Amino acid sequence: MKSKSSLSHRSQEPENGVLYIVGTPIGNLEDISFRALTILKNVTLIACEDTRQTRKIMNKFKFENDLISFNKDNGYKKIPKLINYLQSGKSLALVSDAGMPGICDPGEDLVRNAKINGIDAICIPGPCAAINALISSGMPSSSFIFEGFLPKKKKDREEILLEISKRKKTTILFESPHRLLKLLKELKDCCGGEREIQVSREITKKYEEHFNFSVNKVIEYFEGKEVVGEITLVIKGIGKKDSKFNEFLLRKELNELINAGLSLSSASSYLAKKKNLTKNKIYNLY
Template sequence: MQNNYILSHRKAEPENGILYLVGTPIGNLNDISQRSLNILKNVSLVACEDTRQTKKIMNKFNISNKLISFNKYNSSIKIPNLVKDLKEGKSIAIVSDAGMPGICDPGEDIAKTAKSQGIDIVCIPGACAAITALVSSGLPSSSFIFEGFLPRKQKERDKILLEISKSKKTTIIYESPKRLKKLLKELFDFCGGDREIMVARELTKKFEEHIGSNINEVSELFKDKEVVGEITIVIKGINKKEVFNLDKLIIKKELNELINAGLSLSAASKYLAKKNGIKKSEIYNLI
């Protein structure tokens, strides 16, 4: 059976009625591509996560164009108008403050809506903090999981942290500098102190740092240090030898939670022994 291929011969960019998702630098403005600059200069308008950030790029490269605000606070209001403009033949560029739009920002929402309306979407590739940190970490990078920012609600957060602790794949997380120490404590509780990790700070910028080798070391380095800058964390997946120790770590965490909730050591141990199919005495040995 012969496969049929459709080749799309694109016209000179930007084209009318096209939504462009434009990658911008994550720090060093020289990382922007000529193709991105051409799109920013010549589209009908540029929708920015923060117009002040985008103006830095526009000013550096002497570009003048119409900028409008498009972020998580106003995206639901702006999307219908942007879709209307696209259907009328305008070309629109979507940019985030840094990196690829659509990754942890409302670029994802407008792409979904545009696609459902039959509007063509073209991605202009650019820098991405997750990929930059991953390939800089030296950790396995052929197969990985990207979690973005973890949920704020503790129940949802714990569920993902448990998945990370048991995953055999490298995991990438974004985190606020204000919450990094809390996250490191949680990673210690779920993954143990020996799990390999790298914290990337200020990627592509003057004070770029790659901090790590394991959770214990990173936690100690940040213990009495003020955390500033954009943070990306890369966590190595679990190997077979670590699975048994991790299971004990998780059971111990559950045991402490049950005791703190009011159960006696005996009752909590009995419950966890039955749940995990192990002897009650093994639970006692975890204390």
């Protein structure tokens, strides 16, 4: 038997017992789709990250509906109630403050629980900061990795930064404005100051900006400035030439050899031969 989501055409009107994951604007309210508005107007309940933000859409497009708060602070407790609500034959729309629900928010848990309980979950497309930033960067987009926000724990964070330093694919990150400089300096340490990145700010909003330079130049631009707005970073992967000289990894390996008892000169000679680089290039990393 075919599931509802396998049908070639979906009704524009909400269906009973269906969870709708609705993409909403990430800044410019005019980016909302006609289909998203139809769903939001006609479902029996909207679960939203912040009811005040969702009411901005309702006020702009002049419609009313019942709202329930569903966010990182209360979402886990409310999932059973919402699953029961859907199983009773009601329709539910899930929205976040901006963009697509389920990305870096508890919507992911609600959708997973809906699937476990045999509830159909339908995604209504909408704007996505990660894709907007990637496409506007001009960096390779046929293959990329989205990391979202990096973990706060030092060990976990360093592991992902190490992966990014070796990665050939484009990487996309989210970051809060007050932590941007810290992240940029971490990227400089692991990827080198010449790695190409783009920092996108306030995507789709009036003061949208994209800074596409080397890590060094982006740090220089933001140093001493008050950074505001939502931040998305796009980091170019390494090329074949770059993979031979990864400054972060070479420095790490050099330090490990020295800590194991080799002299700086001996460790540099060993790595130079291993990596087919000049000894001075390795030596100067210490």
